[in-house]
Amino acid sequence: MNDIISTVDWSRAQFALTAMYHWLFVPLTIGLALIVAVMETIYVRTGLEKWKGITKFWMSLFGINFAIGVATGIILEFEFGTNWSNYSWFVGDIFGAPLAIEGIFAFFMEATFVAVMFFGWNKVSKGFHLASTWLVAFGVALSALWILVANAWMQNPVGMQFDPSQMRNVMDNFGEVAFNAVSMNKFFHAVASGWCLAGTFVVGVSCWLLWRKSNVNAARSSLKVGAWVGLAGIVFTMWTGDGSAVQVAKVQPMKLAAMEGLYDGKIGQELVAFGFVNPDKRPGDNLEAIKCEFALPYGLSVLANHDPNTFVPGINDLIKGVSLTPDGDTVNTVSYAERITMGKAARTALLDYDRALKAGDEAAMSDAQARIAENFKYFGYGYLDKPEDAVPPVGLTFYAFHIMVYIGGYLLLFFIVAIFASRWKTSWLEKPWLHWVGIISIPLVWICSQAGWVVAEVGRQPWVIQDLMPTNAAISDVPASAVQFTFWMFAVLFTALLAAEVSIMLRYIARSSRKNIELSH
Numbered sequence: 001m002n003d004i005i006s007t008v009d010w011s012r013a014q015f016a017l018t019a020m021y022h023w024l025f026v027p028l029t030i031g032l033a034l035i036v037a038v039m040e041t042i043y044v045r046t047g048l049e050k051w052k053g054i055t056k057f058w059m060s061l062f063g064i065n066f067a068i069g070v071a072t073g074i075i076l077e078f079e080f081g082t083n084w085s086n087y088s089w090f091v092g093d094i095f096g097a098p099l100a101i102e103g104i105f106a107f108f109m110e111a112t113f114v115a116v117m118f119f120g121w122n123k124v125s126k127g128f129h130l131a132s133t134w135l136v137a138f139g140v141a142l143s144a145l146w147i148l149v150a151n152a153w154m155q156n157p158v159g160m161q162f163d164p165s166q167m168r169n170v171m172d173n174f175g176e177v178a179f180n181a182v183s184m185n186k187f188f189h190a191v192a193s194g195w196c197l198a199g200t201f202v203v204g205v206s207c208w209l210l211w212r213k214s215n216v217n218a219a220r221s222s223l224k225v226g227a228w229v230g231l232a233g234i235v236f237t238m239w240t241g242d243g244s245a246v247q248v249a250k251v252q253p254m255k256l257a258a259m260e261g262l263y264d265g266k267i268g269q270e271l272v273a274f275g276f277v278n279p280d281k282r283p284g285d286n287l288e289a290i291k292c293e294f295a296l297p298y299g300l301s302v303l304a305n306h307d308p309n310t311f312v313p314g315i316n317d318l319i320k321g322v323s324l325t326p327d328g329d330t331v332n333t334v335s336y337a338e339r340i341t342m343g344k345a346a347r348t349a350l351l352d353y354d355r356a357l358k359a360g361d362e363a364a365m366s367d368a369q370a371r372i373a374e375n376f377k378y379f380g381y382g383y384l385d386k387p388e389d390a391v392p393p394v395g396l397t398f399y400a401f402h403i404m405v406y407i408g409g410y411l412l413l414f415f416i417v418a419i420f421a422s423r424w425k426t427s428w429l430e431k432p433w434l435h436w437v438g439i440i441s442i443p444l445v446w447i448c449s450q451a452g453w454v455v456a457e458v459g460r461q462p463w464v465i466q467d468l469m470p471t472n473a474a475i476s477d478v479p480a481s482a483v484q485f486t487f488w489m490f491a492v493l494f495t496a497l498l499a500a501e502v503s504i505m506l507r508y509i510a511r512s513s514r515k516n517i518e519l520s521h
Helices: 002-046 049-082 085-119 126-155 174-179 181-211 216-251 253-260 299-305 315-320 336-359 362-383 394-423 426-430 432-458 480-513
Strands: 160-163 168-171 271-277 290-296 322-324 330-332 463-465
Touching: 002 049, 002 126, 002 181, 002 216, 002 432, 002 480, 049 085, 049 216, 049 480, 085 126, 085 168, 085 174, 085 463, 126 174, 126 181, 126 463, 160 362, 174 181, 181 216, 181 394, 181 432, 181 480, 216 253, 216 299, 216 394, 216 426, 253 299, 253 315, 253 394, 271 299, 271 394, 315 322, 315 336, 336 362, 394 426, 394 432
Parallel strands: none
Antiparallel strands: 160 168, 271 290, 322 330
C-alpha cells in the first residue's frame, strides 16, 4: 500500500513538473505568433523595410521558443500512457480524440507553414508569406484549443456513457466534449493570457534595448505593438477569468471554496482581498480559516453567480450537502458521505456485472447495469475513504489564486502606462524607471501564468476526472522507484532545456543589440 501511495505522489509530481515546464513555453509561443503576424502585416501594408527587420527579430525568438515547447509537449502526452494507464483505459476513447485532432490538423498546419514563415522570405510573394505567418498563429491557437478541450473534459466530463461490457467510458456526443462551456472559456482564457505574456515579453525586451540605448527606433515600435497586444490580452483574460469563475462555481464548487479558503458559506458571501490561510484549519472544526483577513462585501457571490444576494457554499457546506435559497431556507443536496456510498455501490454493481457477463446471466447483467447507471455519477467517490479526502490543498490553491489576481491587476496598469508612454508621453521611454519596470515584469507575468495553472489543477484534486476517477485509481502499475528515477531525469533534462533557451535568447538579443535590427534582413 505504501508503494502505491508513493507511486501516486511521484506520478503526480512528475506530471506537474512536465506540465509546468511545458507551460513556460506555450503561452509565449501563442502570443509571439500573433505579435509577429501583426508586425509583418504592418510591413506588408506600409512597405517600410524597417518592419521587416523588426518582424524577423521577433520571429527568431519565436522559433527558439517553439522548438523547446514541442519537445516538452511530446513528453507530456506520452506520460498519459506510461504513468496513467488506468486513466487512459478508462477514458481513452474520449480523451484521445482531441489529442489526435490536435496532432493531425493543428500541429501539421504549424509544421507546414512555419517552414514558409522562416525560409520563404524573398522566395514567395509578400502576400503568401504573410498568409503563412497568420496560419502559423492560427495553428498554434488551434493546437491549444484541442489540448484545452481534453483538459476541460477532465474537469467537466460530458458527452459520454459508461459501457460496463468494456469497463470504460465511450463518447456519445462529440459536440458536448468539444464545445462545452468549460472548454471554450478555458481556451479563450489561455489564449488571451498568452497574448498578455508575450506582450509583456516584447515590452520588457524593448525596455532593455532602450535602457542600453540600442536600436531605439525598433524598440519603440516593438514596445507599442507589444503593449497593445498585451492590453488586449489582459482585458480579455480578466473577462474570461470571470467566466471561468462562474463555470467553476457550477461544476467544481469545492475548487472555488478552496480558492477563497471558504469553509462556511453564506448568502452575500464576501471575497477575500487579502489574508493568510490558517494551516491548522480542518473541515468541521471551529478554528479561524483566514487570518488578517480583508474582504470585499458580496464579492464572491458576485464573482460566482453575478448576483450579490446568492449563496456560495463553503467546504463544510459541500461535505454536508447543504445549500441555501435566497430566502435563507436550507436545501439538502447529496452529501459527500452519500456520494461515497453511491460510488461504492457503483463499484460493487460493476463487479456484479462482470461476474454475470462471464456467467452469461442476462437478468443479473440487466440488474447490475441499472444499479451502475443509478450511482455512476459519483463513481469516483467509491475510491475515497472519508469525505475530507475530496478537499483539495486549500493553502496552495488559495495563495496561487490570489497571486494570479494581484499580478493580473498589476499587468493591466503596466500596459496602460506602456501605451501612454509610447503614444502620449514619449519622454518616459527614456526614463530608467520605466525600463526596469518593463524588465522586472517579464518574470512576474510567468509567475502569474504558472499560478493560474496551479489553481486549475491543484484546485480540482483529488480528481483526475471530476467525480469519476481520483488520482489513486488512475496510475499505472509501476514501482515508485521507476517513477522517481524518471522524475529526476526529466527535472535535469527540462532544466537544461530551459537554461539553453534562456541562454540562446539572451545571446541573440545581445548580439542583435549591437547591430541595426531594422536592417537585419
